[in-house]
Amino acid sequence: MENISPTLQNIVSKYQGKPIFVIGKGPSLDAIDTSALPEGLIINLNDSERIVPGDVAIFSANWVRHSLQEHGFRSGYYLAGKPLPEEVSHEVLAPTPIELDHEDMNVLRLEKEEFFDESFVLLNAIKLALLAQKDAAEPLDVYFLGFDFSTQAASQTTKAGTDWSGTNANERAAIIAAQEHEFKQFVHYFEKADRLRLHHVGEASYSEFTPVAFNRTICGVGAPLASGPIDLKDPDRVLVVAEFTNNHLGDPERLVEMIERAKEAGADLIKVQKRDVDSFYTEEQLNSYYYSPFGKTLGDYRRGVELNDEMLELLDATCKKHDIEWFCSILDYPSYEALKRFNPRLIKIPSTISNHRDYQKALSEDYTGAVVVSTGYTEQEYVDHVMDTYKHNEAVYLLHCISAYPTPREACNIAVVGEYNALAREDKRIIPGYSSHDIGSVGCMLAVASGAKMLEKHVKLGDVDWVHFDKVALDLRTNEFAKFIQDVRIAEEMVGSGEKKILDCEHHKYAVKS
Template identity: 55%
Template structure:
């Protein structure tokens, strides 16, 4: 039986690798860093998926061991051409079932020993079989492949999973934080063997001391498609009805510091944000002379002008932000508070712009924007009533999309003031106004209001974030700290709300069963 399985495996490898046009093999893991590589061009390369990583990047060969992987793949469909499976799959899925490790070889210290044998076993450390496949492919094709490991972070510093995973099917079955060190040790053993035998050229892509390429170097090495703007990503909410865009609103909490700005972007991205938002205003013209000269203590001076000038992002800093977001593969947009700021931001060809609640009464400015910009626009409705809603729908009627965000302009917003039902009203408006998408700009504490907003139809959730406490920045008290798990947990709560909403079609699910049998008379 074992010989038959081995023959099948070799036949499959030979068939798939015969269509391989380059010397490059990508092995796809699920660590957060893999999100930087979703836009790479994999068409001519061989791609091996570990566990359910095909949900991030679809490959040619899938390898898994645990039962939860089978459940995860069922939920999304099986996309690989062939699977080396630790658990049996349906007959119509092209796969070979791997035998368990023989008792006498079932020891982590024997992993390299097993690695050198021709037989494949159901290895719990699945990367073992992926690297073994690469060695066999090298023998069959008589090539020395370049093997790139993507998403094998061997760290939980920036989160545990790619943000592509809205539901973690492994939840409760393993603690990744406890397994990281063990898996890293096993990998280094196999990597050392590959290095000394020189059958493959192995590249760990990451920030480890043994990494041969940084993520940016890999992106530079391989062609990458142009990042899509938001309006292209979600042109029709019916395609993915409950998809919610999570916006990390930086406000002024970058403090005008470039390094702090970039750290906030990276942390928000790693936590699972879909979009980064900044603010832009022309300080000298936005405030009156009297207000600018008023007392306000900050490290930049003792006037409001000193403070606002200090925390305002310069154009060169916005360029740095733009480059960083393109590198990570995350979009950014900006609240613009005057026309000069609009002109500056518009030069970056943004996928979105925002009209914040702060300037809901600046009607002349609104008309200028409506005349000059027809792309997607985000509008918060804090400190306004229904009349403003009608005004927005008329003024921006020609814009490609209006994200209308219910908002309460109090910091923090108390539960009895949240009025989340307004989101339901905006959702109903969306049935009449096809360019309207409902959302919620959260000034309440935590995630409760945002979760309710998702249930009411919100498709964009905006949340203030910070990097530690700063006494002199007035929005800090409502922002979630990126230094701890606050924003990570917020994102999880919103994603769980997405999943729980499910389908509006009432039908019998596979998980359901009757408690009592029907008694036949």
């Protein structure tokens, strides 16, 4: 150990047995709450200290030195490929010995005690983790944050600012492909986990945590996940519904991924939709032009994205596996009969069928559970109809809605939620809510402040040009939906109980002069 500097030894020993966080600059870092990282050794690669200042920074390339000089040295210690100013605590690494300077000897160099000037700086980060584990009784957890190995235009976190590397697109693609290959080699090398447990945080096939899961599981932040049968009438919780519509595209794998990601983001409920395509539309409508991968008619599109019996069984089984309840917008009686076997606790009457009064009457005569009703493209007369038609149902979730995709801010009319809240005081079966077609989370936060106890928000997996509602949906493959839920929970917390009383945090009242 005489080749390891005392300063580096002291830094490592300070975090004996603690986790290690290796910081890169990939876009997934935007979705990670780095301010909530638990105590542990933070290792910066290249100039990632501009985002999360750490204990040890490791670099080789000369551009990194220029970046650090421009932005200031923020890490505690540097394993540097180039000399730094004397006042900066660092050591300059020796070149890799010629007999070891081969790409296929990365693992061999990893097991050497000395630190060399490695162009693949991640190797030295893992070697530093091994140094930290050397005197530990148990294997250490090493989390890799911001390692997306992406060659896309937005391949850096938005917090990174200017890219100082100076590489062109082709050079960058070649470098990143090689780095990802070597990283996966190390993942395989440490599969036994007898010294290090390597955890990639991101969206790759080898990722152990998504950013949302990392925030919740490791950092302890984010909306808590509901477990067990949810209390649909809990007065202290706003139910957040992940509205899938047909964004599963009739694809089983896509449906499963949406369920898993919606649950992980913190959704309370999942909603899909079901219609009997051939009886719901007229022949003229079915034959009208509509482009999709399924064909060139509306009928082709609608049949392609519809949930068949196998998909419904998969939906039910997957939701049970992940402990999240689902319900459905049921647009016609044949679809209702197809879904009865699942004994739904909720059925949705979407705005789309507000004028299908005969179907609604037939449904209410056979089903007495809770109904969720959106009131888009309707007026007060429809609310009266709903309360009369579903007077025998155990609960009516009355969701204010504007049938515009997206809904402009000036058209949201969130005050209607307050009106539904007033109705709920008179009829305890009514539960006010908001079905959101506006952009972002502000409308839903205002709805919570107005008394909403259920919120619906459209979700998707990436952009699909030919799908209805896609442009108002939040992407489950990014942090959008999880951030939306976080905003809702903040609003929920800030609204409080409504009881006016003196709180412990209050102070500063002047005494009355005698």
